Amino acid sequence: MLGLEKRMEVESGVTKAREKDTEVTTTKMGFAVVAALVIIITVGYVVLDTKLTMEKALVAINEKTADMDRRMAKLEGLPAQVKRTMVNGYLSEVAQKVSYIGTQLEAPEQKELARRIDDLVGQLKGEVNK
Numbered sequence: 001m002l003g004l005e006k007r008m009e010v011e012s013g014v015t016k017a018r019e020k021d022t023e024v025t026t027t028k029m030g031f032a033v034v035a036a037l038v039i040i041i042t043v044g045y046v047v048l049d050t051k052l053t054m055e056k057a058l059v060a061i062n063e064k065t066a067d068m069d070r071r072m073a074k075l076e077g078l079p080a081q082v083k084r085t086m087v088n089g090y091l092s093e094v095a096q097k098v099s100y101i102g103t104q105l106e107a108p109e110q111k112e113l114a115r116r117i118d119d120l121v122g123q124l125k126g127e128v129n130k
Contacts, residue, residue, distance in 0.1 A: 084128055091125045 095118055102114030 087128050088125060091121055091128065095121045095125070 098114055098118045098121060102111055102118065105111050105114060
């Protein structure tokens, strides 16, 4: 019987060793699963953060593009405005010269003609400013 007891003792030791091996293996697998989850969560966070950052950058680029489009539209209208300003300057000069000439003339018909020219220049100036 002594052999049977020793045999049972050895078997129980082997069983305990197997249980410990299983426990160690299970613990290692648990750590591996937790590490994998941490890595997956970290990668997911980084991907999501990158996506959000890129969306914000895209919105900023779209806003800047819209602002540039508005500025370009203003610049496209600028040549006409500059031309209108130059023509107004020329017409003002003409009006001043005609007024001066009108004061220098002696004949009433010439003075009347100078006044009519001054009126026409004023009308033209009003048309250009529209």
